[in-house]
Amino acid sequence: MMAERAIDYLRTPGALLQLNLPEAALLAAQMHLLAFPAGAVLFREGDNDSPTHMLLLLEGSVSVDTSGSGAVDTVAISVLGAGSIIGEMTLLDGAPRSASCTAIGPVLAAGLSRKGLEALLDEQPRVAAKLMVGLATRMADRLRALGEQIQFYARLAADKQREIERLSGS
């Protein structure tokens, strides 16, 4: 069941991975099924969990949020549904999770562990390469979006600074 669902999502047109059916099946064979109840924390910000895995969501939704390094309130980043991949950054670099992911309702996911990725790199390098192209392309998109967000906030801060100078008569 998991394999079929995972294969479907790995092959959806517009999905991040351009895998054909046998390639998607080879990737799914390295994945394991994980079920989470509503409210479960799939990843916790700052954690360096071991063994590390990334998740392909098969069923249910996940809220992604971060409290940042400061003491400010938790900031919701997004809500992700079936077909989304989460947790790939820590799978790659082993650094602490950059955000928390919480199951909004019951969630089913296919997990790929570091060991699974290494087996794939070793045994099916072509599938591994396509997986990595897909993940890297998605990260490039997010880098572009974050770059625009930074410019927005930098401009906002500069505008407010000018307003402060005007108000304080300096």
Next chain:
Amino acid sequence: MMAERAIDYLRTPGALLQLNLPEAALLAAQMHLLAFPAGAVLFREGDNDSPTHMLLLLEGSVSVDTSGSGAVDTVAISVLGAGSIIGEMTLLDGAPRSASCTAIGPVLAAGLSRKGLEALLDEQPRVAAKLMVGLATRMADRLRALGEQIQFYARLAADKQREIERLSGS
């Protein structure tokens, strides 16, 4: 010459790619040498150049800057030297360049085109997979750094907003 220099940088301890000597040579074989005079624009923000390539810097330094979508001044992002890889985002997603790269002095670089990457994926999938793991890991690091920068600017804007409210007595 180029192949040897490229291989050296591709294999430097701490370099982004964990390639052994034959693998680095296979990757270098898909690259082509490019020379730029001082002041040359290697990539121009917003361009969707074709054919697209990414560059491994072999000699000289490059300044990376962006003017953003607004009319504000150009913002220098960083200066990169030999061993750095630039331009990989557009190579992957084909979207317009997110920043401009300008040669500070004369620059020598090894370029990998989309066609070269596709040949590598086809003929040397193991090397392509390692290249992609290296690029994706580097992008994960940059996503983490940008995430922290956004939190910094968001806090700065919020602080300034409070100052405005205090000054305007509201």
